[in-house]
Amino acid sequence: MLLNTIELGPENGDLSRPPVVFLHGLFGRGRNFGFFQRRIAATRRTLALDLRNHGQSPHGMMDYPTLAADVHETLSAHDALPATIMGHSMGGKTAMMMALSFPADVHSLLVADIAPAQGGLAQSQHLAAKMADLPLPDFLDRAGADALLAHDIAEKPVRDLMMMNLDLGEHPHWNIGIHEIARSMPAIIGWPTLAAGIHYDGPTLFIAGGQSRYIQPASYPMMRKLFPHYQLEIIPNTGHWVHAQAPAEFLHLMQQFLEAA
Incomplete structure (x- = not known):
């Protein structure tokens, strides 16, 4: 599946x-x-992908190999391999699976606040179904959307995130594959069983x-x-949305990693 892609790069940089x-x-x-992509794009080619659903x-059932x-198909179509892959949460698990599945095409790997393990997103299963x-x-x-979502989502930042996925006005509707996401949640919470010996030898930062x-x-x-x-x-005094809660610190660590890797 080819994914929607936002590409930015330097006018005069080392491509x-x-x-x-x-x-x-x-x-x-x-x-x-966007905040991080614009800053990294000052010197590097960057691509920000919308994952399926x-x-x-496009929409479809999800698991991490899929x-x-x-991601691999999309980056190949953009002639953007090998690449440094950075992912947060579900995107972090996807980035890890990309590195384990296509190690020659991943130059380095940065994972934001998720581990290669079951769990970490369990609270989202109820939300997706709701x-x-x-x-x-x-x-x-x-x-009206904020008031409607508040019945099930107490946290304002989470409501704001979900409202980005609603087309408002007359005949409002979800603009994401909400039903496919809900049906795929067991796989998204989980982590697949991997073949013995599989690993990724490249530079990796959690x-x-x-x-x-x-x-x-x-x-x-x-x-x-x-x-x-x-x-x-570890960035102190931050939660799961570590990049949003401490953008300057996260950007500094990311830039250090990119220069060293």
């Missing part, structure tokens, strides 16, 4: 270096990384939120087994 690819999390879209990409295959079954009125403006529980010490052995050269950086 010989691997491009940098951004993969968003569940219910997000490529333009969520998200943004303007998502990784979509949103798929949510009756929408004949007309909905932003205030960035975790200091107050997040998505990367736990119990996952370190598997992280080392699959990504033997990984490093872990």
Whole structure:
């Protein structure tokens, strides 16, 4: 599946270096990384992708091998391989699967606040099911949508994220594959069983939120087994949305990694 792609790059820069690819999390879209993409694009070619069922990409059932295959097919079509792959949450699991499935095409890997393990997104399964079954009125403006979503989503930032996926006005509707997402949630919460010995030898950086529980010490052995050269950086006083809560610190770590890798 070819994915919707936002591409930015320098007018006069070194395009010989691997491009940098951004993969968003569940219910997000490529333009969520606009702040980081614009800054990295000052010197590097960058591509931000809408994963399937998200943004303007086609819809279909999801699991991580399928998502990784979509990313690989899309980057190949853009002549953007090998690449540095950066992903957050669901996008981070997709980035890891891309590196494990197509190691020769991944120059380096940056994973934001997710581990190669079951779990980490379990609370989203209930949300996806609720949103798929949510009756929408004949007309909905932003205030009405916020009030409607507030019945099931207490956190304002999460409501704002979900509202990006609604076309408002007359005959409002989801502009994402909400039903496919809901049916795919067991696979998205999970992590596939991998063949013995599979691993990725390239440079790998995990960035975790200091107050997040998505990367736990119990996952370190598997992280080392699959990504033997990984490093872990923790940004204090941040949660799962580590890049949004500490953008300057996250950008600094990302730029350091890109220069060193």
